[in-house]
Amino acid sequence: MLFTEEHHALAQTTRKVIDSEINPYCDQWEEEGIFPAREVFKKLGDLGLLGISKPEAYGGMGLDYGYQMAFVEELGTINSGGVSMGIGVQTDMATPALAKHGSDELRTDFLAPAIAGDMVCSIAVSEPGAGSDVASIKTAARKDGDDYVINGSKMWITNSTQADVLCLLANTGDGPVHKNKSLIMVPTKTPGVSFSDRLDKLGMRSSDTAQVFLDDVRVPQSNRIGEEGFGFMYQMEQFQEERLYAAVANLKGMEACIKATIDYTRDRQAFNKPVLENQVVRFRLAELQTEIEALRALAYSATEEYIAGVDVTTKASMAKLKGGRLMREVADSCLQYFGGMGYMWDNPVARAYRDGRLASIGGGADEVMLEIICKKMGTAPLHG
Numbered sequence: 001m002l003f004t005e006e007h008h009a010l011a012q013t014t015r016k017v018i019d020s021e022i023n024p025y026c027d028q029w030e031e032e033g034i035f036p037a038r039e040v041f042k043k044l045g046d047l048g049l050l051g052i053s054k055p056e057a058y059g060g061m062g063l064d065y066g067y068q069m070a071f072v073e074e075l076g077t078i079n080s081g082g083v084s085m086g087i088g089v090q091t092d093m094a095t096p097a098l099a100k101h102g103s104d105e106l107r108t109d110f111l112a113p114a115i116a117g118d119m120v121c122s123i124a125v126s127e128p129g130a131g132s133d134v135a136s137i138k139t140a141a142r143k144d145g146d147d148y149v150i151n152g153s154k155m156w157i158t159n160s161t162q163a164d165v166l167c168l169l170a171n172t173g174d175g176p177v178h179k180n181k182s183l184i185m186v187p188t189k190t191p192g193v194s195f196s197d198r199l200d201k202l203g204m205r206s207s208d209t210a211q212v213f214l215d216d217v218r219v220p221q222s223n224r225i226g227e228e229g230f231g232f233m234y235q236m237e238q239f240q241e242e243r244l245y246a247a248v249a250n251l252k253g254m255e256a257c258i259k260a261t262i263d264y265t266r267d268r269q270a271f272n273k274p275v276l277e278n279q280v281v282r283f284r285l286a287e288l289q290t291e292i293e294a295l296r297a298l299a300y301s302a303t304e305e306y307i308a309g310v311d312v313t314t315k316a317s318m319a320k321l322k323g324g325r326l327m328r329e330v331a332d333s334c335l336q337y338f339g340g341m342g343y344m345w346d347n348p349v350a351r352a353y354r355d356g357r358l359a360s361i362g363g364g365a366d367e368v369m370l371e372i373i374c375k376k377m378g379t380a381p382l383h384g
Contacts, residue, residue: 001300007070013047014074026080029206030351033198035083037120037162037208041090045117050091054099058107059115064307065241068092069299072245076252079348081355082207084249089158090114092245093363094121094167097183097234101226110165110185122163124154124186124212125235131156131361132368134169134235135177139214141170141184147218148172148184150192154212156362161195161208163188168214169231172224181231185223192217203354240306240316242363247299247319250359254292254330257352258285261334268339281337288330295322314376321369324360331356 003011021043029035044050053068054060061067072092075084098111113119130136139152150170157166166186173180186193196211226234262285265275276282302315331353335342342349360366374380 001066001069001304003066003070007067010049010052010067011070011074014049014071015077017043017047017049018074018077022083023077023079026078026083026206027346029083030080033205034161034208035080035086035206037086037159038117040083040087041120042117044087045115050087050117051115052091054095054111054115055107058099058112060099065244066303066307069244069248069303072248073251075249076254077256078253079351080206081250081253081352081358082204084253085204085358086159086207088242088245088249089123090121092241093238094123096238096241097225098167098185100237101230101234102185103222105222106185106225113164119164120159120162122157122159122166122212123238124157124160124166124168126156127153128155128211132365135232137169137171137181139168139170141172141182143172143221144218146221148221148224150184150186150214150217150219152214154214156199156209157212158207158209160188160210160212161198166193166212167225169235172228172231175229178232179229181235182228183225183231183234184219185225186214186217186219190217190219203351203357205354236313239364240312243316243320243369244299244302244306244312246359246363247295247302247316247323250323250327250356251292251296251299253352253356254327255289257330257334257349258289258292260349261285261337264341265337275337284333288326288333291326292330295319295326298322314373317364317369317372320359320363321366321373324356324366324369327352327356327359 048061049071051060052063052071053065056062075087078084095111095114114121125134127137141148141150168184168186169181170184171180172182192215194213199209201209265281268275299319302312302319306312331349334349335353338349341347
């Protein structure tokens with residue numbers, strides 16, 4: 001996938017708003033444990049950056065997903081993984097199914113304001129007993145007249161304490177677990193929706209994350225995205241974009257870790273010479289940079305196929321798997337070369353070490369990615 005002048009112009013616009021409106025405040029937001037999603041999203045929305053590949057009829061640019069990847073890759077220059085993740089939830093996790101399968105009314109009510117930055121969205125799939133095992137969710141929506149009445153809880157929900165609406169997966173029937181679920185748009189001001197205090201996480205400190213409780217929450221059945229019972233399939237489609245996002249969003253962040261390490265080890269003296277002059281150090285950094293470029297090529301290849309309408313479940317899973325593991329590897333290696341300074345809380349490489357650990361858990365754990373790849377290779381057990 002080759003970026004055109006238009007791709008580069010979009011990336012430049014993204015980088016400009018990051019440099020002026022986001023990065024100067026990241027340290028403050030990390031300390032506060034939350035970033036002002038409404039303010040940040042509105043600034044991005046005013047520039048059209050929240051609807052790059054979304055339909056023009058609802059305020060989007062209507063561009064292909066390659067432009068979205070140019071935007072996502074630039075998010076890696078944000079100095080806080082929590083902010084980047086919050087934006088990604090809005091663009092690549094909570095709204096793809098709505099854009100593709102939602103009714104005109106739903107897209108008018110929820111997609112258009114999300115694209116404009118006037119509404120904060122969350123994706124509500126994971127539960128205390130069902131993270132990567134999406135089929136095992138227990139939250140249920142029963143029919144009552146023209147409404148659904150929803151009961152259950154969701155866990156680790158990004159943007160949740162600021163969210164205006166949840167894209168929620170619930171069981172809407174008693175059939176097979178892959179055919180009894182639906183995605184439902186649930187406004188957070190609906191009676192019966194409540195939240196825990198913000199969760200105290202290892203990393204992604206600037207991202208507000210909470211448990212969501214749903215007690216007899218009543219919403220119209222017209223808030224359902226697409227057909228009833230197709231929710232699992234729609235969510236698997238959404239995961240393709242989420243996993244491509246996960247693979248691409250950290251590319252420039254990993255490169256920033258390497259650059260910071262080069263700068264530090266060039267100046268840091270040990271045994272009467274710069275640390276960077278040790279062959280093992282510079283060779284290791286060269287290996288890591290090569291791995292990043294290989295991941296970029298895989299993600300670009302998957303994006304090209306996605307644009308062409310190909311099912312990229314395998315490549316997106318591979319890219320997400322590789323991205324999560326590489327983020328851990330890069331941050332760990334770079335932190336080591338900082339020595340004691342790498343162990344300091346405010347070191348940017350230490351922040352990347354904390355934030356990056358989630359990449360192998362969220363959006364499907366490494367083990368789930370491997371099982372998906374095995375199934376596509378025909379090596380998974382027949383009963384699995």
